[in-house]
Amino acid sequence: MNNLRIAVVSDSHDNATNLEKAACIANRQNCSYFFHLGDFVSPFTVWKLKTFKGIIKAVYGNCDNELPELQRTINTMGGDIDKPPMKFDLEGKQVILLHEPYLLDELIKSQETDFIFYGHLHKVDVRKEGKTLVLNPGDSGGWVQKPTFFIVDMDSTAVEKISL
Numbered sequence: 001m002n003n004l005r006i007a008v009v010s011d012s013h014d015n016a017t018n019l020e021k022a023a024c025i026a027n028r029q030n031c032s033y034f035f036h037l038g039d040f041v042s043p044f045t046v047w048k049l050k051t052f053k054g055i056i057k058a059v060y061g062n063c064d065n066e067l068p069e070l071q072r073t074i075n076t077m078g079g080d081i082d083k084p085p086m087k088f089d090l091e092g093k094q095v096i097l098l099h100e101p102y103l104l105d106e107l108i109k110s111q112e113t114d115f116i117f118y119g120h121l122h123k124v125d126v127r128k129e130g131k132t133l134v135l136n137p138g139d140s141g142g143w144v145q146k147p148t149f150f151i152v153d154m155d156s157t158a159v160e161k162i163s164l
Contacts, residue, residue: 003153003155004032004033004090004091004153004154004155005029005030005031005032005151005152005153005154006031006032006033006034006035006150006151006152006154007022007023007025007026007029007031007033007034007035007052007149007150007151008035008037008117008135008137008149008150008151008152009022009034009035009036009037009137009140009149010036010037010038010039010061010099010117010118010119010120010136010137010138010139010140010149011037011038011039011061011119011120011122011138011139011140011141011143011144012036012039012040012041012045012140012141013039013040013041013063013141013143014040014041014042014044014045014141015045015140015141015142015143015147016044016045016047016048017048018140018141018142018147018164019040019045019048019049019140020048020049020051021164022034022140022149022162022164023048023049023051023052024051025151025162026052026054026151027051027052027053029151031052031054031151032054032055033054033055033056033057033090034049034052034054034055034056034057034079035057035058035097035117036049036056036057036058036059036081037058037059037061037097037098037099037117037118037119037120037136037137038058038059038060038061038062038063038064038084038099038100038119038120039061039062039063039064039099039119039120039141040058040061040064040070041063041064041065042065042066043066043069043070043072043073046070046073046074046077047073049074049077049079050077052077055078055079056074056077056078056079056080056081057079057080057081057086057088057097058074058079058080058081058082058097059081059082059083059084059085059086059097059098059099060081060082060083060084060099061099061100061119061120062099062100062120084097084098084099084100085097085098085103085107086098087113090154091154093114093115093154094112094113094114094115095113095114095115095116095117096113096115096116096117097117097118098116098117098118098119099118099119099120100118100119100120101118101120101121101136104116104118104134107132108129108130108132108134111130111131111132113132114131114132114133115132115133115135115152115154116132116133116134116135117135117136117137118134118135118136119136119137121136122138122139122143122144122145123136123138123139123145124136124137124138124145124148124161126150126159126161128157133157133159135150135152135159137149137150137161138161140164142164146163147163147164148161148162148163148164149161149162149164150162
C-alpha cells in the first residue's frame with residue numbers, strides 16, 4: 001500500500017454539520033475513502049459528503065430511513081451503500097464494515113479479516129485482536145458523547161481520533 005488513508009465515521013444521526021466537517025478534514029488529510037458505518041438517518045444528510053474527493057463506502061444502520069433514497073444519493077456521488085456486513089478487499093487487505101456488532105466476536109475469532117469497522121454503540125473502540133484491527137469511531141453526531149471520527153492509515157494501521 002502507498003499511505004492509503006481512510007476517514008471512518010459512524011452514527012451521524014442527521015448531524016449534517018459534523019458530517020460536512022468530517023468530509024472537509026478527510027480531504028485535507030488526503031483520505032482516499034470515506035467509510036460511514038450506519039445511521040445517517042435521512043438522505044439529506046448524505047449530500048454533505050458531496051465535497052469529499054474520494055470514494056464513499058457505507059452500510060445501513062438501524063436508524064436509517066428511506067433506504068432506496070439513501071442508496072440513490074450515495075450512488076449519485078459514486079459511492080456504495082449496502083446492508084452489513086459489507087466485505088471487500090482494499091489493496092490486499094480484507095475489510096468488513098458493520099453497524100451493529102452482532103457478528104463481531106465471530107469475525108474476530110475467524111482471523112480472516114485485517115480490519116473490522118463497526119458503529120452503533122456510540123463508543124470509541126480501538127484494539128488489535130490477533131491480526132485483526134477492530135475499530136469503532138464513536139459518535140460523530142455528538143448525541144451521546146463528544147463527536148469523533150477516525151483517520152486510519154491502512155498501511156501502518158495508525159489510528160488518529162479526531163474531535164468534531
